[in-house]
Amino acid sequence: MSLITLVCRPRLTLLVLHTGFFPHQFARYSLVGRGPNHSTRIGCQTSPNSGLPFSSTTQSRSHQKSTAKYHKMAMSTSASAIPAEEQARLVEESKRLAAHQAVKDHLIPEYTRIGIGSGSTVVYVVEAIAALGPGVTAKMAFYPTGAQSEELIEAASLNLQYINKLPAGEQLDVAFDGADEVDDDLNLIKGGGACLWQEKIVAASAKKFVCVADFRKLSPRLGTNWKKGIPIEVLPMAAPRVLHELKQMGSHNPRIRPGLPGKAGAIVTDNGMWIIDAPFSPLLLPRDGESGIQAGNGENGVWTVDALADRLIKIPGVAEIGLFYGKNGLEVSTGAQKPVAAYFGMADGSIQLKEPTAS
Numbered sequence: 001m002s003l004i005t006l007v008c009r010p011r012l013t014l015l016v017l018h019t020g021f022f023p024h025q026f027a028r029y030s031l032v033g034r035g036p037n038h039s040t041r042i043g044c045q046t047s048p049n050s051g052l053p054f055s056s057t058t059q060s061r062s063h064q065k066s067t068a069k070y071h072k073m074a075m076s077t078s079a080s081a082i083p084a085e086e087q088a089r090l091v092e093e094s095k096r097l098a099a100h101q102a103v104k105d106h107l108i109p110e111y112t113r114i115g116i117g118s119g120s121t122v123v124y125v126v127e128a129i130a131a132l133g134p135g136v137t138a139k140m141a142f143y144p145t146g147a148q149s150e151e152l153i154e155a156a157s158l159n160l161q162y163i164n165k166l167p168a169g170e171q172l173d174v175a176f177d178g179a180d181e182v183d184d185d186l187n188l189i190k191g192g193g194a195c196l197w198q199e200k201i202v203a204a205s206a207k208k209f210v211c212v213a214d215f216r217k218l219s220p221r222l223g224t225n226w227k228k229g230i231p232i233e234v235l236p237m238a239a240p241r242v243l244h245e246l247k248q249m250g251s252h253n254p255r256i257r258p259g260l261p262g263k264a265g266a267i268v269t270d271n272g273m274w275i276i277d278a279p280f281s282p283l284l285l286p287r288d289g290e291s292g293i294q295a296g297n298g299e300n301g302v303w304t305v306d307a308l309a310d311r312l313i314k315i316p317g318v319a320e321i322g323l324f325y326g327k328n329g330l331e332v333s334t335g336a337q338k339p340v341a342a343y344f345g346m347a348d349g350s351i352q353l354k355e356p357t358a359s
């Protein structure tokens with residue numbers, strides 16, 4: 001890979017790179033800085049993402065200038081214009097591109113403890129790590145977030161270790177994971193593949209959590225592109241009363257996720273729980289509440305991410321929720337749920353990187 005251009009401004013850095021993944025075109029790598037005011041046991045599955053549109057044209061105003069390229073890409077890849085096979089290929093290449101760049105940027109050879117998330121994008125994270133060879137990886141231990149990532153680690157002949165063996169008070173150096181949707185504040189929806197509880201434990205155990213995704217996951221607000229609802233891991237015996245409470249909170253048609261076609265009845269997670277998918281109207285960002293607008297506390301079904309997450313986790317019977325919110329690892333030394341960086345492979349072969357900026 002050869003660096004062609006490097007431009008740095010206070011909140012915007014643009015790197016233009018060639019990559020080997022898209023030999024037919026230049027792959028661009030853009031870093032978008034954000035201002036504070038911008039806008040049968042099935043266990044973990046690879047998330048089908050059928051609820052996502054192939055292309056997304058939604059971006060906050062503050063991102064319009066820096067993501068003009070993104071709009072161009074989205075228009076040129078409308079679902080009707082591109083055959084399904086080509087769409088699938090572009091999505092897979094986008095995932096691979098994001099994953100390889102994230103590993104290149106964040107897997108420092110001196111690291112010894114690495115968290116590996118779940119889903120179809122993480123497959124390329126493991127691919128990129130394995131490609132580094134035993135000379136780099138032999139002294140590293142890899143911590144899975146469920147049965148699927150455990151298999152990925154073993155299949156790549158990487159050293160498997162478990163989070164319950166992490167000495168108290170110590171942290172992973174980095175954790176990589178996918179997401180179903182990522183908003184302007186780097187809040188995430190996760191759990192589309194029925195993994196979320198172990199993912200949250202591993203992400204919160206890492207000094208830095210890095211998210212990898214394809215362009216369909218990029219969204220100004222959670223619930224804009226991902227319409228299936230917020231995945232909530234629940235104790236099976238509590239499911240009926242959790243459903244009732246979710247409806248009272250304004251969720252539109254929350255449902256227990258079925259295990260079909262693989263399993264009749266409810267899907268069962270790696271932790272023996274069920275998943276409820278609870279759709280809400282697109283969630284506001286915390287600043288909407290702070291700006292004096294009377295919204296975000298559930299009145300008329302309108303929630304901010306933080307208010308909804310705080311409320312959901314308190315429902316008796318809820319084990320964990322698929323909202324990753326609050327602080328990131330740059331803001332707190334332990335327990336952060338939000339990523340310090342999110343890499344999006346774009347359909348035109350570029351990479352968009354979202355990072356928090358100091359306020």
Ligand SMILES: O=C[C@H](O)[C@H](O)[C@H](O)COP(=O)(O)O
Pocket residue numbers: 044045046047048049117118119120121122177178179180190191192193194195196199
């Ligand atoms: O439950 C699944 C996990 O949260 C995944 O990380 C998430 O669904 C994204 O999966 P994928 O990379 O397959 O889109």
